[in-house]
Amino acid sequence: MSTTLVGKRILLIIGGGIAAYKGLELIRRLRERGADVRAILTKAGEAFVTPLSVSALTGDKVYTDLFSLTDEAEMGHIEMSRDADLLVVAPATADLLAKMAQGLANDLASTTLLATDKRVLVAPAMNVRMWLHPATQRNIAQLRDEDGVLFVGPNDGEMACGEYGPGRLAEPLEIVAAIEKALAGPTFIPLPGSVRADTRLLPAKIGKDLPLAGKHVLVTAGPTHEPIDPVRYIANRSSGKQGYAIAAAALAAGARVTLVSGPVSLLPPPGVNLVPVETAREMLEAVRTAMPADIGIFAAAVADWRVADAGAQKIKKGAEGTPSFSLVENPDILATIAQDKARRPSLVVGFAAETEHVVEHAKAKLARKGCDLIVANDVSPESGVMGGDRNRVHLVSASGVETWPDMDKDAVARALVARFGEMANATA
Numbered sequence: 001m002s003t004t005l006v007g008k009r010i011l012l013i014i015g016g017g018i019a020a021y022k023g024l025e026l027i028r029r030l031r032e033r034g035a036d037v038r039a040i041l042t043k044a045g046e047a048f049v050t051p052l053s054v055s056a057l058t059g060d061k062v063y064t065d066l067f068s069l070t071d072e073a074e075m076g077h078i079e080m081s082r083d084a085d086l087l088v089v090a091p092a093t094a095d096l097l098a099k100m101a102q103g104l105a106n107d108l109a110s111t112t113l114l115a116t117d118k119r120v121l122v123a124p125a126m127n128v129r130m131w132l133h134p135a136t137q138r139n140i141a142q143l144r145d146e147d148g149v150l151f152v153g154p155n156d157g158e159m160a161c162g163e164y165g166p167g168r169l170a171e172p173l174e175i176v177a178a179i180e181k182a183l184a185g186p187t188f189i190p191l192p193g194s195v196r197a198d199t200r201l202l203p204a205k206i207g208k209d210l211p212l213a214g215k216h217v218l219v220t221a222g223p224t225h226e227p228i229d230p231v232r233y234i235a236n237r238s239s240g241k242q243g244y245a246i247a248a249a250a251l252a253a254g255a256r257v258t259l260v261s262g263p264v265s266l267l268p269p270p271g272v273n274l275v276p277v278e279t280a281r282e283m284l285e286a287v288r289t290a291m292p293a294d295i296g297i298f299a300a301a302v303a304d305w306r307v308a309d310a311g312a313q314k315i316k317k318g319a320e321g322t323p324s325f326s327l328v329e330n331p332d333i334l335a336t337i338a339q340d341k342a343r344r345p346s347l348v349v350g351f352a353a354e355t356e357h358v359v360e361h362a363k364a365k366l367a368r369k370g371c372d373l374i375v376a377n378d379v380s381p382e383s384g385v386m387g388g389d390r391n392r393v394h395l396v397s398a399s400g401v402e403t404w405p406d407m408d409k410d411a412v413a414r415a416l417v418a419r420f421g422e423m424a425n426a427t428a
C-alpha cells in the first residue's frame with residue numbers, strides 16, 4: 001500500500017450533493033496512504049451523509065457548526081484552517097464556490113476557507129447547467145486564475161438528475177492524485193505585502209503556474225485509413241477518444257497542443273491545433289512538420305500495412321475474379337521520431353494496444369521503438385477499450401511497470417498528462 005501521504009494533514013470540507021458519498025471513499029483512500037484527515041461537513045452535506053459515518057472514517061470528531069463553543073474551546077476555526085497542509089473541498093457545490101469567490105464567511109466551511117493560509121483544492125460537482133452557467137464560470141475563473149485555487153474535475157458523464165455533461169465529481173483516486181500533486185508544491189500562501197511574502201508564491205501567480213505552461217505537446221490520435229481504391233480502405237476500430245482526451249488535458253495543463261488525427265467522429269478540443277490526416281504516411285509528414293515539440297505522445301492506432309498499389313479507379317467485380325492485394329509496411333512514426341537524434345522531443349510516449357501478453361509486448365516495444373514510456377492497454381474485444389469510454393493502463397518504462405485502476409478515458413488522460421508534466425519537468 002502506498003504511503004505517499006504519511007504525516008500530511010488534510011482538512012476535507014464535504015459540501016452538499018448526491019456526490020457527497022464519494023467524500024467518504026476519499027477519506028478511506030487518504031487514510032490508507034497515511035494522511036491525517038479532519039472533516040467539516042456543511043449543513044447541505046449533512047443531508048447526504050451523516051456526521052457519524054464521516055467521523056467513523058476520519059477517526060476524529062466532525063466539525064459542523066461555526067458557533068459551537070465546545071469546538072472553539074478544543075480548536076478554534078482559525079487554528080483548524082491553519083493546522084492543515086491542504087484544504088480540500090469535495091464535493092464543492094456551486095453555492096460554496098460562489099461564496100469562496102466572493103469571500104463570504106457565514107458558516108464554518110466558508111469561514112475556514114477564508115481564514116486559511118494554505119492552498120485549497122476543490123473538486124466541483126453539480127448539475128451540468130449549473131456548472132456551465134456564466135455565474136459559475138466567472139467564479140471558477142476568479143478562483144483558479146486570480147486566487148490560486150487548484151481544481152480537479154469535474155468529469156463529463158451522466159448525472160444523477162439524468163442529464164449528461166460536465167459536472168460529475170472527479171473519482172476519489174483522481175482527487176487523491178491531485179492532492180499528492182498539490183502537496184508536492186508550496187502549501188503556505190503568504191499574505192501579499194507581508195514581510196514573509198515570497199512574490200513567486202502569491203496566489204495570482206500560483207494560478208498561472210500550470211505544469212505544462214510554455215511546452216509544445218504533439219499528440220497523434222485515431223486510426224489511419226489506407227486506401228485500396230478511391231472508395232475502399234483498410235482501417236481499425238480506434239475511436240481517437242483517448243488521444244483527444246490527452247490533447248484536451250495537455251491544453252488544460254497549459255501546453256500548446258498540436259493534434260495530428262486520423263479520421264474520427266470527434267470534435268477537436270477548442271484551442272488545440274488540429275491537423276487532420278488520412279494515411280500513415282500523411283501522419284508522419286504532419287508530425288515532422290509540427291516539430292519541434294517538447295513532448296510527443298503517439299496515441300494513434302496507425303495501420304501497420306498499406307496496399308502496395310492502390311487502384312486509381314474503383315475495382316470492379318468481373319472477369320478478373322476475386323482481387324488479391326499485396327501489402328507493404330507503413331513507416332513507424334513513433335520509432336522514426338524517437339530515434340531522430342536531432343529532432344527528438346525530450347519526452348517520447350508510445351502506446352501499446354495488445355490483445356494478449358500486454359506488459360511483455362509493451363516492454364519489447366519500449367526497447368524496439370526507443371521511447372521513454374509506453375502506455376499499454378488491453379484491447380481484446382472483452383476489454384471494451386477500443387471505441388469504449390473506459391481504459392485500464394499499465395505504464396511501462398525503464399524504471400518498471402505501474403498498473404493503474406480502470407478509469408474513464410478523460411480521467412486516464414488527466415492522470416497521464418500530470419505524469420508527463422512531472423517527467424518532462426524532471427528532464428528539463
Ligand code: CTP
Binds near residue numbers: 220300301352
Ligand atoms: N506506431 C506508429 N507508427 C506505426 C505503428 C505504430 O507511430 N506505423 C505507434 C503507435 O502510435 C503506438 C505504438 O507505435 O504509440 C505502438 O503501436 P502498436 O500498434 O501497439 O504496435 P506496432 O508497432 O504496430 O506493433 P504490433 O502491431 O506488432 O503490436
